[in-house]
Amino acid sequence: MTDANNADWWRSCVIYQVYPRSFQDTTGNGIGDLSGVTQRLSHIASLGVDAIWLSPFFQSPMADMGYDVSDYCAVDPLFGTIEDFDQLVAEAHRLGLKIIIDQVLSHSSDRHPWFVQSRASRDNAKADWYVWADPKPDGNPPNNWLSVFGGPAWEWDSTRRQYYLHNFLASQPDLNFHNPDVQDALLETVRFWLERGVDGFRLDTVNFYVHDKLLRDNPPMPTEAENDIPGTNPYGYQQHVFDKTQTENLDFLKRFRTLLDEYGARTSVGEVGDGMRSLQTVAAYTEGGDKLHMCYTFDLLRPEFSAAHVRKSVEAFENAVKDGWICWAFSNHDVARHASRWSKPGGDTDRVAKFAIDLLCCLRGSICLYQGEELGFEEADIAFEDLRDPYGIRFWPGFKGRDGCRTPMAWQAEALNAGFSTAKPWLPVQESHRRRAADVQENDPRSVLAHYRRMLALRRQQPALVAGTISFLEAEGDVLAFVREADNERLLCLFNFAETPAEWRVPSDLGPLSPLELPKTAAMVKGDRVSLSGLSTFVGRIG
Template sequence: MKQQPWWRGAVIYQIYPRSFMDANQDGIGDLAGIVDKFPYIKSLGVDAVWVSPFFKSPMKDFGYDISDYREIDPMFGSMADFDRLITVAKESGVKVIIDQVLSHTSDQHAWFQQSRQDKSNDKADWYVWADAKPDGTPPNNWLSIFGGSAWQWEPRREQYYLHNFLTEQPDLNFHNPEVRRHVLDNVEFWLKRGVDGFRLDAINFCFHDQQLRDNPAKASEDRKGRGFSEDNPYAYQYHHYDNTRPENLGFMEDIRALMDKYPGVVSLGEISCEDSLKAMSDYTLGNKRLHMAYSFELLTKDFSPAYIRNTVQTLEANLTDGWPCWAIGNHDVTRVLSRWGQGNTSAQLAKMLNAMLLSLRGSVCTYQGEELGLTEAEIAFEQLQDPYGITFWPNFKGRDGCRTPMPWFEHQVNGGFSAGEQTWLPVPQEHRACAVDRQQQAQDSLLSAYRQFVRWRKAHPELLYGDIEFIDAPDDILAFIRRDQDRALLCCFNFADRTSLMPLMSGMNLSALEGHGFQSLSQDNETLVLAPHQAVFARLV
């Protein structure tokens, strides 16, 4: 078999540092906490960790507003802590991927502090500045994802600056080659420190339309949220001019050229735009852009076999050289068990969802807590931290509900996450029943099933590298075949909370497979019988 890059078929475990483990007892997770819990990470069988931002930041958007790309925020520790993380990961055989937030900085970054002073300084053109219209209003109708106009007035320059996200997150001007060069220098700084790759945040937002043309309006029936609330005015426009510009593809090639100087590293782009599936293909085209990309297409409320089949098939039809990466949860969306469970948050459903994700063609991102079956936490308004949720309350409660601390010990203070008096977000009482210590004691727990399935998956090249072919099935069942050379696996998932029957195609002969954590194959000569939320894996013979 041809040797595959390590990241093809990899399971990537996303760590949100603020909420993973607090080592210094201040109520906020840190790098030392990740190091302390690395034996747990290794026990999951994952191939890599993706660590969300830990860089110096005013924390207006919890680290996605960076004021110094080359410094660790003291909240998370020191550079020595980061180096220790790299060392421990390498000793454990686990790769380390870190976030890079390239499209914008914090308004406290030294570049912006200089740029905002006047129109003639050395950094004057490093951000997106524009004059007001004759009536003093912003230069166009572009909107911020976090609410309101994407333009903020700066009295010192008597101009507006662009911010696609918070006011405190001004957008860099990637049309300036000096900006691109310095951004890539910051990326290379971390390559030299030994990281194995990058998750590139909002990477399709780097370039803007230099003519500053208005975005066209979107009909009400077409307003669908992809990574943002559907009642957000941001959904009222087609975002043709404020992101995913053609010039951005050239910058993807610049990123890849840098990455290719460091063999074995990987780039994973986050894509959110009008046609994310097409953009995923474009951004990974020709083996000269990003290695992988993922989108919000499986991070929505849409949950049915038909929707997942259509989403994956659409990407497969467009994708040529690139490699897909799938996620059903992360730090920006409602936890998948609450989002897709529709009131059913059983461990059996969670097991099926994890198995389904881990069976799709491509690499996989698992968000911390999905291996435990954590649900979305209810956070009182006075406890909210997320500016997104505070702005859109009560229709949209923000992202705090999926960011609460990991429950390590059922009966310890703060669930064992922190010995501090107060944590940055509360540990939900209902999460204690899902705590790691409780699940590790039960062979039939969701955590045990997750570990078992990841180990089993590694022994089946069909699931790691094989092609995917969807087959017709009843409405409640998602069914596909994974093929690699002369091996083929049938994968079936019952989305219903009742028994469902799967007719077999004529001439299909199956052999039961063990070791994946689900009950044995149940069939007669013509039909598979799937219990509620059961997954079935069978060898085609």
């Protein structure tokens, strides 16, 4: 747990993401709610994390599961009341947990009063609060920008006889950050939640805020470029140099940081989806201490699972970002769960889950866990008729969407709907999750849950893992080797990504090793060699 009075508590903190509609239902409508989160706070606290990131619970038509906000300062009745939120914050603080909420500032719902007024005419007070543009002479959209969720990023409005920009659903119009009145209004909504005691904000699609004023066409994407977008989606065929990641965004982020600093020990973490430019964007957004505190990218949220990929990603961050900070995550509500993503068909997903938390706890940076990963949840297999994700429905069957990682938590193996709800859940409970329910694992020292608790405790006890530098060592095969160092402590961290045994030769100038007592280890030091079984970890003190 973090020191509540420490302004830098966010640096190297452990965040636990809660997707409220899938966490715990207390009203019997099949959808999780804020009171359900409060009810299960003891589980979160037992892990030894520092903060909770709450996915959106604001008033919304729920076209995109709450990422289409119609009132930034109201709790949607699906999730409860503002009093329920206040109670959640109070209980979390009592348990030593901080609350980070998800702010969706780049766009609103088309039912937000701001947009309703904006689309009514070209000359009303909020006419310029969203991104409007005239059609080309032939009636086509003003440029070639695409929506992440498919098709053009422009939607025709018959009243204004103009197109409006939407980077996601047509019902999620983009706000015009070139208008200072829009920035002022959004910052006031942030202040509203700061006044209610929140400790930080996760900023959704933080590099999408500002668009190119000239509305220039995006160029094509080089065929060899890395991409965060599924190959089924034409969005990945463009270099998104004009529709997002504009330099003017830095000015807004400075205003945002100034507001947070008025309230003391608060934090911010931005979601950066920017393909090849992601680490450069993280550097720009976090360096200097006057913008965001930290960001996360999709580098380790991809299917790649190898020592080389992790080293490449971490070293790229270390080289690109000098005084900024990163938050590493392996799973969240937008990607397939890593226990499945990184396991071979029919493989041991529990083994992968344990190995992954070993690695995450040893990386330099803050870390974010996603609900259910501490129980070893795999990606759920959702039938098309059960899908709720508009992204998945649009690109089925080439891309199955995000519902497979959003299914309800399993609390009690023998209870109706695994203890999540007394009603039919909004997404089906995965039967393999029921077998891994929290009550099954609670008293099993060999469980994924027990392993998470012990590894997170080990991380807290080692200053080098919390705040140390990181430097990589050479290794053969699929072995990752690096040293974490802080003050007079040096730790060697070894990870064998292969399923077969491997050996790592200890450099003569490294010094003697004394292994730390890990929750699970199948590594052994023999002379100048460390023997590692498949998917195993070694952490040892140097000297």
